[in-house]
Amino acid sequence: MKYSPWSKDAALVVLATLREEEGPVLMALQALQKEFGYVHTESVGLVANFFNKSRADVHGVLTFYHDLRTSPQPENQISVCVAEACQSVGSRQLEKDVKARFGEEVHDGYCFGNCALGPAAMVNGKIIGRATLEKIEKARQ
Ligand code: FES
Incomplete structure (x- = not known):
């Protein structure tokens, strides 16, 4: 997926599309990530000012949701499920091997x-x- 390079002006354009939304902080962070591929650290202040929220409120949302990224995405994104059902069939060892x-x-x-x-x-x-490690390696090529 091709993302726009981050800039303050481009981020403000994204935020302007959400001006009328209620509870816009999560939507704003998601929209910024969709546009730029991640949420730039300066976005916390921008979102806080734009929607008249505290930086702590925005930071709290940003750090609560694991799908929100604060750095550019790597070329490949790999996740190994570590929830209970997958743990019972060896996902923790697979996760260690994959990492x-x-x-x-x-x-x-x-x-x-x-x-x-x-x-x-x-x-x-x-x-x-x-x-398996082999299936994951094949899928990332
Ligand atoms: S996919 Fe459901 S626990 Fe892993």
Whole structure:
């Protein structure tokens, strides 16, 4: 997916589309991430000022939701489900192995709705059932 380069002016254009929304902080952070691929650190102050919220309110929302990113996305996004059903079939070991192989690209996931085919992983938005290191490596190519 191609994202726009972050700039304060471009971020304000995104925020302006949400001016009339109620409870806009989460929507604003999601919209900024959709536009730029992540939520730039300066966005906290911009969103707070734009919607007359405290920086703490915006920071709280930003850090509560794990899907919101504060740095640009890596080339590949890999998540290994570590919820209970997948843990019972070895996802913690798979997660360790995947992190050792791919490092920063790997994040914890919490149930992809694919519990019957655990351990589950997600590579660039595609769910992999009965995931193995080999299947994940093949999917990221
Ligand atoms: S617990 Fe892993 S996909 Fe549901």
